[in-house]
Amino acid sequence: MDPVIIVGAGPVGLTLALALARQEVPSVVLDEGPGKDEPRPARTVVLREDTAALMQRLTGLPVDEAGARWTGWRSLRRKQVMREITFDDDTEPAPLHIAQHVLTGALRESLAGERLVEIVTDSRVDTIEQEPSGVTAHTRGPKGTWWRGGYLVGCDGVRSTVRKLQDIRFPGRTAVERHAVAALRAELPFDGRALLHRMPPWRTSGPSGGEVTGRPLPDGVWRLDWLLPPGKDLVTPELLLARIRETLAGWTDGSTPPYDLLDTGVHTVHHRLARRWRAGRVFLAGDAAHLLGALGTQGLDEGLRDADNLAWKLALAWHHGPHEALLDSYQAERRGAVAARLRAADQVLPLLRGAGGLRAYVPGSARGADALLTDGHLGRGALGAPGAYADSPLAPRHLEGEVPVDTEFGAPVADVRVTAEDGTFVQLRDRLGRGALLVVLVAPGTGVWDRKHWVTAGVMPRLAAAVAALPQQAELLVAESYPGAAAHSVLLVRPDGHLVTAFGGVRPADLYAAAEATLGGPAKTGAGAEAGAGAR
Template identity: 55%
Template sequence: MTGPAPSGSDPVIIAGAGPIGLALALALARHDVPSLVLDEGTGLAPESARSTVLRADTVELLQRIGYGRVTADGRGWTAWRTLRRGRELHSVELRHDDVLHLAQHRLLRGLRDAVSATGLVELMPESALLELEQEPGEAAVSVRTQRTWLHGSFLVGCDGPRSTVRKRLALRFPGRAAADHYAVATIRADLPFPGEALLHRDQPRHSGAPSAREVVARPLPDGVWRLDWRLPPRAPGFSPDQLIEQLRATLAAWNDGRVPGYELISSADHVVQQRLATRFQVGRAFLAGDAAHLLGALGMQNLDEGLRDVDNLAWKLGLVWHGHAPERLLTTYQQERRSAVIARLRAVDQAMPLLQPSTPLLEARRSLLSGSLRRNAELLSDGSLGTGRLGGAPAYPAPGQGRAALTPGLSPTSPGVLVQDLSVITADGTRDRLRARLGRGFLVVLVAPGTGVWATEHWLGAGLMPQLTEVTQELPVPAELLVTESYPGAPAHTVLLIRPDGHLVAATPGSRPEELVALADRARNAASELPVPRGAGTGEGAPRLETLPAGQP
């Protein structure tokens, strides 16, 4: 395997030691890329009211980059319920791993522990980025902190909504300053729906209680709950006395008028912004997470999208840093991630008038014109559960095949979708999960019924395996060969080529060495055209790849 010259031995500089900056450093370490993480603070993670909801794909990312106790630190939900005036409108039964809710300080501590276990990440406390420089044509970027100048191969700004990196790159951050507004409290209490999360619209009113038309309750570990009361976007937040009054009224509504014992742990006023940077890349500098985009209306979680930034950018930086791909591959980070966030923001704008009328009059009109809340209750849960257009993982079509899209309606074999997790067998006979193998190189997966029944030595040297073993070694990118019993929508002997972030490049019928090499080469080169695999589209679920003109970034 040959490629262009490596970018050199300079580490990647990451500005920001929050969840996104630490996760990116760990993801790069999985690709054997060193990094310097600039932390403007002291590295402590004090307890607060902040918490985050993660979906299965982002939990799996954290696990494979080294945060081994993420599921122990969080709380999975058994169900999600939507109520109105005490009556249930919609419910969803959940598996423990569908949704994970954890406090932000636990997430930070877990990521820091994982960072301390790798020798490829250097944390630099009290080192806020002040300036950055990059010369045209130079294969380096320089930054200045309070202490010294640092030189790196690339710079990634993971430094939050007020990003210094974004400001130094002179990038605008337009959007809505108040898309949603919540009063937030974390409490310890025994509620009558243990393990369940719920949204309660139009709770029965109690004398003297402030006006909050909607509350969401989400369980955390150790008997802790996070409660979010939705307020008008530009209304003042609750005073301390009003918060206690609202909290007691809410608890009484869930306990037949009786206020159970509780402990108020923390509270906050949270205004949700919807913003998007005009660019995610300038030269060798990039933006990720809150520095690049802000979401969060309708229960969406910006951290999920930030971790998807990490997964998308890390493997591309890894290939370029090691010399396995040209730098133009990095332009696909902005093309894919920015268009995915745009699609998400558009979905929110379309759903908001239906789900969050701003006044009682509009609520009445909505009921008359578009049906009851029951009709839209499933959509209302999408943002909180990470499903559908408001939360599911996006699809990244191949260059030239269009912009990133939201996945509802796409088949499991559509190019660009996040592959489904299933049992696989490695070339040495080890059994594992497909997504656990992600994050190092490309995956070549053969769908071969019977491999789970026959002993490994019988099929490793039979059928397509010898040829696939040889072609996997000859691919122009690091790759691993896996075998699986079946894959949804893929006939026997289908070969899946999967990117390191788990998104499908293509599903081809049988072993087509030239096509696999061409597909991998185009994936690493960000080429605008893809070949049409012979026989594609002839089997159930097999995709049809066509040569299309290049799309605009």
């Protein structure tokens, strides 16, 4: 079968190519640029626990060392500390803050020797043609030619050519927020903590908007963001330098400390959502499909989840033939998750940014406002938490043996230690992204015994037989414990790490039904599959 064509070589497109390669699917990445990324220290991304783990798993490179794990979070209002959080791997994992060009460089380094990925630079797509058996794209430029693929994914950003060629609308709101941004090296008294300072005492009005965020990067570098008032007022170098000096002086209780200014910019946040994320064999992902970012949320974080969600579904279709329900679920799940975050932001924005802020609506609610902003910045709550696919068309229905655990069905699994089939101890997330379903047996006490002593004992033989009979390749893992799960619970996990369901004991029929639902139901074969693909 022909490779997957990926249009765009930003972090989302490169992540998708690498994720497909890990599942033995070839791809061609069409890069409009020269294949190099200009260093921009002021252009950074914050990765949550699940997306940071995805980058680590795919690249095999120490991305933690390339970015900064914050030691904590502090929220201030005027001179008052509103909230203080210390990050802990077990209870409150720290976000990973990394420059985008560093992240892209790590992805490119991992792809450099990848036999299943071809990156073609200086190639801009100008034509896309579909037919029941595949898709063809034409590029212009020095290497202009026709490219043939089984599927095509537009990861080509805000002004997506793929989206425009498919005539997909991209409605939304323009300039929801504007921030002046600076990256600088300085010694600040926060010990690696990120902070949000609202209404700082040195400035309660004027162009700064009364809110500044400071987020550490490696090597003593900080990214500072000042919220700007609505409008299109020019941010001059003089104004930005004045903001830097007064902010640094305010945080150090004195004169401005020495600093080295590395980069500046203005970050304008738009909120938009493509009407469709799939048009036949063409898909959208990342900024081509959605724009968000107000109140501390991170659009690239969601774009990486797009790639993770789509990769295993395209891999199954590539290896086993089109499965329309499975491919359709990408739009239902990912568009639904992003739409929920956009709705939450749109509801909160008038309260936080309107005249008088939240206090004009609910007296004494300064802490409520702080909690909402903290959720956005730290990836929690309706504003920031990873999307759960509880209402997914892939969710199994009416299984009598289901039991609840602390992870909501459809949400990302907890990263517990498990024993793999070869007897080695690994983290659960290390087994994701291989195209296989994961079946996890919770069996307290097995961790202290050699695998040969328990692999043929108790429920293991019956469970192993049930796993071998599933309609898709699956890996059987054993965990000492899982949050909220009783002994002998059996968890079914998707290749992208979302929990499908959990059962109280070994229930082969229910396990098979849940696995089949996760794949979109019984797959069409032969002419039926071709007809389904061609009908779009």
